[in-house]
Amino acid sequence: xxxxxxxxxxxxxxxxxxxxxxxxxxxxxxxxxxxxxxxxxxxxxxxxxxxxxxxxxxxxxxxxxxxxxxxxxxxxxxxxxxxxxxxxxxxxxxxxxxxxxxxxxxxxxxxxxxxxxxxxxxxxxxxxxxxxxxxxxxxxxxxx
Numbered sequence: 740x741x742x743x744x745x746x747x748x749x750x751x752x753x754x755x756x757x758x759x760x761x762x763x764x765x766x767x768x769x770x771x772x773x774x775x776x777x778x779x780x781x782x783x784x785x786x787x788x789x790x791x792x793x794x795x796x797x798x799x800x801x802x803x804x805x806x807x808x809x810x811x812x813x814x815x816x817x818x819x820x821x822x823x824x825x826x827x828x829x830x831x832x833x834x835x836x837x838x839x840x841x842x843x844x845x846x847x848x849x850x851x852x853x854x855x856x857x858x859x860x861x862x863x864x865x866x867x868x869x870x871x872x873x874x875x876x877x878x879x880x881x882x883x
Contacts, residue, residue, distance in 0.1 A: 775800040780808070782815045784822065792822060839864075852880070859883055 778799045784792045795818055797811050839862075842849055848865025852858075857880055863873045876882060 771798065777801055780811060782811070784815070784819055 776798045778801065780797045780799070782795045782797070784795060786792050795815055797814070799807065838849075842862060842864045846868070848868045849862040850865050851860045853860075858878050859876075859880055859882070860878060861869075861876045866873055866876050869876075
């Protein structure tokens with residue numbers, strides 16, 4: 740099974756402005772200084788297989804207090820949850836596309852019957868095999 744959920748993000752060391760801006764050009768560094776930025780905190784976001792997904796950087800106008808660090812940790816957790824959700828949705832969409840392709844190629848239909856509610860769900864291919872227009876199956880056992 741493909742692992743798609745991110746681990747709790749790991750906090751990386753705090754950087755001062757000089758360390759954090761070594762990769763920037765002079766113009767960007769001056770813009771940061773002009774806005775009073777003096778600290779940067781990096782948070783690595785890892786997938787469950789250990790692969791680095793990305794790094795979230797938060798820039799601050801002063802040294803990072805424990806309150807700000809705590810708030811940043813919540814922000815990172817929210818970002819990680821959003822990434823998890825996005826990856827999960829993409830994974831499910833890909834699986835659904837492959838399943839529908841296999842269904843059509845095999846000329847079979849897929850149905851699901853909920854025994855508690857007696858609702859029956861048919862795929863569009865199942866309806867086509869039964870010479871019904873898409874969406875016309877009423878979802879009842881009797882309608883089957």
